[in-house]
Amino acid sequence: MLIRPWQEGDRALVVAAQEHLSPRTIERRFLVGSAGRLPTAYLAHVAAGPRPEWDAQVAVDDGVLCGWAEYGRYPADAPAADLAVLVADPWQRTGLASALIRALVQRMIAAGIRSIHADVAGSNAATRGLVRALAGSDPGPTYVDGLLHFAFDLAAVPLEAPPVALVAGPAFP
Numbered sequence: 001m002l003i004r005p006w007q008e009g010d011r012a013l014v015v016a017a018q019e020h021l022s023p024r025t026i027e028r029r030f031l032v033g034s035a036g037r038l039p040t041a042y043l044a045h046v047a048a049g050p051r052p053e054w055d056a057q058v059a060v061d062d063g064v065l066c067g068w069a070e071y072g073r074y075p076a077d078a079p080a081a082d083l084a085v086l087v088a089d090p091w092q093r094t095g096l097a098s099a100l101i102r103a104l105v106q107r108m109i110a111a112g113i114r115s116i117h118a119d120v121a122g123s124n125a126a127t128r129g130l131v132r133a134l135a136g137s138d139p140g141p142t143y144v145d146g147l148l149h150f151a152f153d154l155a156a157v158p159l160e161a162p163p164v165a166l167v168a169g170p171a172f173p
């Protein structure tokens, strides 16, 4: 499993990864009905590649994109950014989201970002658990437009590698 910054050509990996994404996973990430496909506007959005407003960290195994974490901000030098992550169904609950976010956070800090925001459906227990695990405690979301809104300082995210078998192939199908 290779965890690396987004690079040119990764949009094609995202498109190909759709066969490993359940409709529920896509809907939890994008908060819209998906019919099992990623939103067309999103695919156009990532096609532009890394830029000060947007960047991502990807996990690739034998040419297959297993998950990716990304941030977006506006304006390009804003100290706060939205964070989102998606892990393809076969690789969920193996520590991948945590590893992706920890790696991305280091790059966010280097890019001048100081705080993270994320909107999550209240029914998304996995993401609530992930936020708790990363922030060390539940940062206490607010309720905005029908969604839970999390905001916390990047300094709250521990940067050390997680104690999981991220490089031990058998942990990942």
Ligand SMILES: CC(C)(COP(=O)(O)OP(=O)(O)OC[C@H]1O[C@@H](n2cnc3c(N)ncnc32)[C@H](O)[C@@H]1OP(=O)(O)O)[C@@H](O)C(=O)NCCC(=O)NCCS
Residues within 6 Å of the ligand: 024, 025, 026, 028, 029, 083, 084, 085, 086, 087, 088, 091, 092, 093, 094, 095, 096, 097, 098, 099, 118, 119, 120, 124, 125, 126, 127, 128, 129, 130, 131, 133
């Ligand atoms: C949420 C999501 C990114 C988690 O990815 P993941 O790689 O499975 O997460 P990790 O394995 O790193 O889990 C880290 C911690 O999060 C929590 N967690 C993850 N999945 C969970 C679940 N299904 N139920 C409860 N807690 C969960 C746990 O505390 C877990 O630590 P543990 O396994 O030691 O108990 C993944 O389920 C996903 O892609 N969901 C659909 C998209 C989405 O909801 N994205 C987030 C909103 S932008």
